[in-house]
Each structure stands twice: as structure tokens, then as C-alpha cells.
Amino acid sequence: MSCNSRRLGGRLVRVDLLDIARWQFGITTVYHFLMVPLTIGLAILVAGMQTAWYRTGNERYLKMTKFWGKLMMVNFAMGVVTGIVQEFQFGMAWSEYSRFVGDVFGAPLAMEGIVAFFVESVFLGLWIFGWDRLSKRVHLACAWAFSLATVASAYFILAANSWMQHPVGVEMVDGEPRLSSIWAVLTNNTLLAAFPHTIFGCFAVAGTFVLGIAAWKVWKRDRQGMPHDEDRRVWHKSMRVGAWVALFSFVGLAISGDIQGKLMFEQQPLKMASAEALCHTEQPASFSVFAYGDVSRPDCESVKSITVPFMLSYLAHGDFSTEVKGVQQLRGEYAAKYGTHYPNDPRLGELAGERIEYQPNLPVTYWGFRFMIGFGAVSALAALGALWFTRGGRFPRGRLWGPLALASIATPFLANVFGWIFTEMGRQPFVVAPNPNPSGVDGVWMYTAQAVSSGVSPGEMMTSLIALTSVYGVLLVVEVFLMVRYARGGFESVMPHKSSDDDSGSGGSGSDDVLSFAY
């Protein structure tokens, strides 16, 4: 979008098919990825809580399993239904892309379906409805089955995405990539770096989510003068579990992010130079902490930034002296290598025959990168603070602590969102990025402008964009509404009603006739 609008300068910009398709993919995917990390992280945490209950028989862990499990289910449903859109929108809106990469890209998607989605959905159903139908052991196994399947699903879809960032395991036949090694695709070094980073991101989200809600519950109880009873202990325990999980995740995120960053400097130097708004090659290069002025100016002259000397050389190459190439030099290198103009193909619409802008949208990459790290750091601080201020069963009484705890929930979500916006926008103008320093296969790339469905009209695309965005908007309100209700209701709203003669604690309602759980 950036190169488009800039290229057209002051002219009235016609919103064309490509723009609508990109907005649609961006909105639906970012939205889907609000649900996904919470599902993945929370599913594993819930399975862990249930394991603790299974091992100890302590009712405290059953309450935690039931409560966090309920919130997970509210969220899971949304992740599932928005995931269907993901499976189909490649063919619908990006048919040229699907044709070009289908030989490679479809395989991990099919594997994700067969290996992960079936397990997720079937065992989640068993888990939700099976409390009194299955033995405790089998029921617990179901929890692990669906939660580990969500992790497997992340692996396969990241394999597909990593191939777009760094194509490997293919050879070009008649101008199209043909899969030559699925093993190479599934062990792509980009994937091996992105997978832990993403999974830590999921746990950061889930940990902070548990921390925020549980802290709010404790704060509210304390302010209402409720007793320090068992329920408070369970909330307090949940909060500490969430905070530890979040804290460990942020350490993992920093380490995996550093590895991923160094890899990206090799594989997509222009993305990383744009992330730093590094206009001119520097040796040694300094890291920009903050910038003011217009970072989008290609000459960069108006950009003033606060920098840390030598730091970027370290982030890129692991030492304090190596040169880091700037945007200007890289643009020239890309143009020399991949051409200066788009082919004169009418299917490219307004871009046909135009000059290719290799520089991604600088404000988006620069600020996306900083917001990712910034929001991540804020939520790490929140976790650290929570652990300190709540040590030994304490909880501060101040008026702001509750709202603060709730607000902290948003930070890892935002970090995830900005991270993905950065990584996808930073790949532009490519949908499949080439490798200037090929550890992948050189010569495999596709411009985003070539990828969109040429047979779909802008009107159709706009219709689906508006419809999906509206439905997604409404459903987000509904989901948050339900989560707030369950959070308010606490354990009362999720624990089974005790019937007179049932003391098994299995969650069953005692009578053989009545279902323990029903929609």
C-alpha cells in the first residue's frame, strides 16, 4: 500500500483490488492471531492445571482447570471459526499466489489439517463433554491431546509462512517452484527461529491473561473486605502461575527474537534495515531507540533519532564492529538483482510496467518493530512487578492496581500484533521473498502485486472485506462480554452444582442420567 500511494503522489488514489485484498488479509489474519496465541498458551496451562489436580487430588487445581478452561473455550470457538477463513482465503483472494506456490505451500496446510485440526476439534469435544463419560486419566489425556495439537498446528502454519520469508526445499521448473525436499521446508532455519519465538509469544499472552484477571479478582475481593479464604488462595495462586509463565516467556522471547533478528539480517536485509530506519550503510552501526520526524522520507534527512552506538552491529551480527547495510544501498542491490520495473502484465493493474519500490513502508516497519519490543517489555515489567508486590500472599490495596492488572492483559496481544505486522509488511513488495544471501534457494520470489486473484472484482472483494470485518467486530464484543461475565462470576459460574450424594469431585453431577455438561 505504501509504495502505491507514494508512487501516485498527489493523484486521487483509486482503491484497487490489491489494496482491498491486502487489507482483508491483514484484518482477518491479525484478528485470527488475537485468538490463536491465547488458545495455544491457555490450553497448555489448563492441561497443566488439570495434571496438577490429577496428581494431587487438590480441589484448588480443579477450580483453576474449570475456570481457565471455560475462558479458553470461549476463546477457542473464535479461533476455530476465524481459522476456516484462513484456510480458504488463499484460493479466494490470492489465486495467482495459490497457483504459483501450491506445489510447496499446500502440503504444510494439508498436514496441519490432517495432523492437528482433527485432533484439536475431536479431543476438545471429548474434553468439554466428557467429564463424566471418560475416566480421569483418559479425560486428562484429551486435554493434552488438543493442547499439543494447537502447538503442532502452529508449527505447520509457520512452516508455510517461513517458506514465504525464506524459500527452501524447491527447484524451479518452468518458472514455478517445485517441492524437492519437504524435510528442508519443515526444518527451514527461519522456521526453527520463528517457532519458539511464536510459542513464547503465546505463553506471554496466556500468562499475562491469567495474571491480569486473577490479580483483578484478588484486588476486588480485598477491597470488598472479603475473607482470605480458599478461593482467594486459588486466585492468588493463579495470578502467580500466570506471572511466572509470562516472565519466563519474555526471557524466551528476547533470546529467540535475537536469533531470529540475526537470521533476518541475512535473509531479508531490507526488512531489517527498514526496521531500524537505517538509511545509509554504517560501520559500526548504531541502534535507534526512538525517532522523531518523518521516517518515511526516502532520503531520511528529517529523521532524528536517539541511538545507542555499536548496538545495531551487535544485533545484526553479534559483534560491535561489522558494517550493516542501509536502505539506500540495499534498494540499489535489489533493483540490480531482481529488476527495476514490474512486467507489463495487465493483470498487475496500475502497477503494470511501473518501477518497483523495494523499500517496505518505513513507518510501519520502524514503529512496528519498536512497538513489538516496547509492549513486550511493558508486559514483562508487569509480570515482574506482580511477582514482587504479591509475594507471600500479599496484594497491594491501591485503587489503581485492579485496572492496571486488567490493562496489562492488552500488552502482549499488542506486541504479537505489531510483531506480525512488522514481519509481513517488512517483506513487501514481495509475498515470497527472495534470498540475496542464499542459504535458501535463490531465484524464487513473487511480488505481492502478482499474487492477487485476477478474476475477482473489486466489488466482490470489498463486499467480503466489509462483511467479514463487521462480523468480526460484533463477535469481538460478544467474546469480551462473555469473558467479563465469567470473570465476574468466578468459580461459582464454572463449578458443577453439587448434588446431594456426589462427593467424587470428578465434576460429574452424580446422577447417571443427567449430562454433566450440555450446551
Next chain:
Amino acid sequence: MDLPTVWFCIIALLWLGYLFLEGFDFGVGMLLPVLGRRETERRVLINTIGPVWDGNEVWLIVAGGAMFASFPGWYAGLLSTAYLPFTVLLLVLIGRGVAFEYRGKVDTDRWRRAWDTVIVLASWVAPLMVGLVLSATVFGLPLDANGDRVGGPLVILTLPNVLGAVAVAAFSLLHGAAFLALKTQGDVRERAHRFALRFGIPLLLPVVGLLLVAQLREGAPWTWIPLLIALLTGLAALARQAVGRDGQAFVLQGVALAGVVVTLFGALWPNVLPSTLDPAWSLSIAETASSPYTLTVVTWVAAFGTPAVLVYQGWTYWVFRKRIGTKHIPPVHAA
């Protein structure tokens, strides 16, 4: 059989699995206000599919993913050409999935009525869209040499395609009634049973119409065999329903559906998406298939994955095999 043909058969199988499993899901949703007169009865209906509908829907996702992996040109051509029907399908599947999960989470009539509306509407619209796009892939679309649509977004609404849409919806309705007769007890079962018998023949008519149009326009001599099997087992299913053998009726309906799917995909072969403008522009199995290496990879995945899926998905149905009646429904337990 070469690998592309094997995968053509696997795709047909995935669609069969989807139509069979989510067919009755849709039917249950369609029949919600018809057979569920009181709130508890509506909950009986919903809970017959509660633990399984999500797993059933994955068959659609995997059918899509498998088409992408094995026939990218088919996946890209069909989905982009039938853009609006797929958009509608996605929207109603989103609403429907959320509705099942959220309906019981707030204890007010207004809340439940709102989600019931979503369930019923979505359960009617979704099979219509599935039928529309499946018929379109059999009867063809106006494609140019690149596999892109010529003409507006609504060129898909031809008479045979609309017949296919109605046929899938009608089958789902009947299949849902048979499923409910098998899975419920008491009044709901009685009503489901009566519904299947009273409307069985009229509901089979559009399916028969679709089969005959497909056979006469695109069929091969051998596809008369699955067509006749579909007809006979469809009628046999109704006969077994009449004598109260719910299980047999349900299984026979599945066999009839298999006959329908084999007839349709048999009529489609060796194409995957014909062009109605010029046969030379039709997308064929050979042209759209992925490379032998890719097909080999996904074959291994399917060879190990699919039996496992069938086993544990079958196990779910075993775990939740009991009939459900109003006496099994617990009090509302909402937030």
C-alpha cells in the same frame, strides 16, 4: 492408478466425509425450530451434535487444504471463481460455530433466541452454498485460459447449480431427521421419525434431479451404477425408517450419499473444473495436479493420518453413543 487420480479420489472422499458428517449437523440446525418446540427440546437437538460438530467441520477444512496441496489450480480456480458463495459460506460457518458455543452461556431467552436464529439461518444457508460450489465444479464455470472467471460474480447461479444447492440442503434436512431419530428419545425422536417419513420422498427428489442432470450432461456409462445404488439405498433407507430401524436407515442414507458423490465426481473426471466457454480451457486432473514428489509426500501423510482420524473420531461417537432425551438435560448453568 496414477497419483493424481488417487488424489482426485481422496478429494471426493473428503467431500463425502464432510457431506455425511456435517450434513446431519446442518439438518439438526435446520430442524431446530421444527422439532424442538420447547427450550429443553431445542437443547436436546443441539446436544446430539454438541461434542462432534467441530470435528465434523474439519472435514471441510481438510478438503480445502488437500485440494490446495494436490490440485492448486483447482483450489485457486474454484475458490476465486465462486468468490461470493464461499464468502457467504465462511460467514455462516463463523456464526454457526460461535452460536453453538455461546448459546448456553447467558441465561436469558433473548440471548438464546438470537443465537437460535443464527443457528437456523446458517444451517440452511451453508448447505445451499456447499451444494452450489460442488455443482459448479461438476457442471463447470465460464473460465478463460488462465482459469479465471469471465462474467460477473453471479454467473454461478445456473439452473443445474441451483438444483445442486437445493439437493444438498434437502439431503441435509433428511439426514438430520434420520440422525435425530437415531440419537434422541421421547417426543423429539417421534417427531424426527415422522418428519423423515412424511418428507422423505419430496426431499429426495432434488437429489435425484441433480443426479440425472449430472449423468445425462457429464456422466460416463459406469456412473449409472453408483447412481442406481444411490437411488435404491435412498429408498431403502426410508423403508427401514418406516419400520423403526433408525440405525440401518441412517447407514443406508450414508451409502446413498456415497453413491451421489461417486456419481458426481465420476461425471467430473478427468476434469476438476470444466470451462463452459471452451473445453480447451477446462481444468483437468493432469494439468492442475501437483508434482509427483508433493503428491507422494501428502500421500504418506494421508496414509498414516486418515486411519488415525477415523479411529479417534469414531471413538467420539462411541463415547457419546447414548440417546439423549429431555431428562438428560441439566439445568442451565450460565455465567
